[in-house]
Amino acid sequence: MKEDKRQEIIESAIRLSAENGFFNTSVQGIVDDCGISKGAFYHYFSSKEALHVAIFQYYFEQMDDSLKAIDQANLPPREKMKQQLCVPFEQLNKQRAFFIVYLREQNFSINKELHDVMEQARKDILTWYYRRLRETYGEKIIPYIADIILLTEGMRNAYLATMLFHNLDLNANRVAEFLLNRMDDIVQAFENNEEPIIHTSNLDHLLSEHTFSSINPKSQVDALLKDMATRLKDMPLSEEQKHGLVHVIDFLQSELKKPEPDKYAFQGMLANLKEIKAFDAYREKIAKLLKLQLL
Known part of the structure; x- marks a missing residue:
């Protein structure tokens, strides 16, 4: 019941x-819209700024x-990527009001906690692209993966903005399929000796420029474990x-979620993976x- 009321306040704030x-x-x-007292509001949120942060945390x-549910499904990599590309378009159709708030606030907020939440979301989406592209196309794309990320994210954001500002109701599945086909075209161009604009050696710098801070080590380790x-x-x-190996990976993922993972425990469990030669590069x-x- 408490969580329902908290959600009602968040959704009211998004709409207004x-x-x-x-x-x-x-x-x-907000309290008038929800039919509650100010005292009740402050029971759920310590301040208006705390509500501001909660709005974005709620959406992200x-x-x-949604992305994790697809991740856990037994799907081929390409279908998994297609379904996950659909998610923001489906979310926009359901929560158009949030996207309006997001576009208004993302570049102008002085709330440091909100800034950190947004930065983490940017890092997470770039980490997702890196992992999913490798799963879909294989290691061959590493030399030009930065260009694929830039081009795909640019196209995706352009369609999202068009839906929002021109009030278009685009078919999420059709857009996702179209984006995948364009990725195929980009990969084909590089396989035909097109020179990448951003080379692999500059990938970390690209992510730093795009997110204003590089993807943190724990996020990268999480992507490698997945x-x-x-x-x-x-x-x-x-x-x-x-x-046995699934148990090892699950343990490492759980340890990684701690504020300060136990390095000795991590080191010991990581050693259990050395029996798999294909995991050597990951372990290193x-x-x-x-x-x-x-070890």
């Missing part, structure tokens, strides 16, 4: 902010839940071996990111 702007939307206007969590879990499913191993990268010595 889309109409008037967040800074022109008063707490009194919804987006993340890559390993995906590859493990198709490896010619016994069910017993797979079960993870060890480098977390400043560990491989």
Whole structure:
């Protein structure tokens, strides 16, 4: 019940902010819309600024839940990418008001906590692109993956903006299929010796420029662990071996979620993966990111 009321306040604030702007939307206007007292409002949020942060956390969590549900489905990489590309278009159709608030506030907010939430969301989407593109097209695209990320994200954002500002109701599945076809074209161009604009050596710099801070090591390790879990499913191993290795990866993912992962525990469990030669590069990268010595 408490969570329902909190959600009602957030959705009211999104709706009113889309109409008037967040800074022109008063707490009194929100409580009047919800039919509650100011005291009840402050029971859920310590301040209007805290509500501002909660609005974005609420939306990004919804987006993340949708992406994770697709991630966990037993789908081929290309279909998984297509379905995940659909998510923001489906969300826009459901929550047009939020996108209006997001576009108004993303470049002008002085709320540091909100700025951090937005930055993390940008980092997460770039990490997602990097992982999903590699799964879909293979390691061959690494030399030009930065260009693919830039071009795909640019096209996707252009269609989202067109839907929003011109009030168009585009078919999410059709747009996602179109974007995938354009990715195929870009990959084909590079395979035909098109020179990349941004080389692999500049990838970290690209992400830094695009998100205003580089993807943090824990996010990169999380992406690598997810890559390993995906590859493990198709490896010619016994069910017993797979079960044991899945347990190792699950442990590492759980440890990574802690504010301060236990490096010795991480180091020890990472050693259990060395029996799989295909995981050597992953282990080395993870060890480098977390400043560990491989056992």
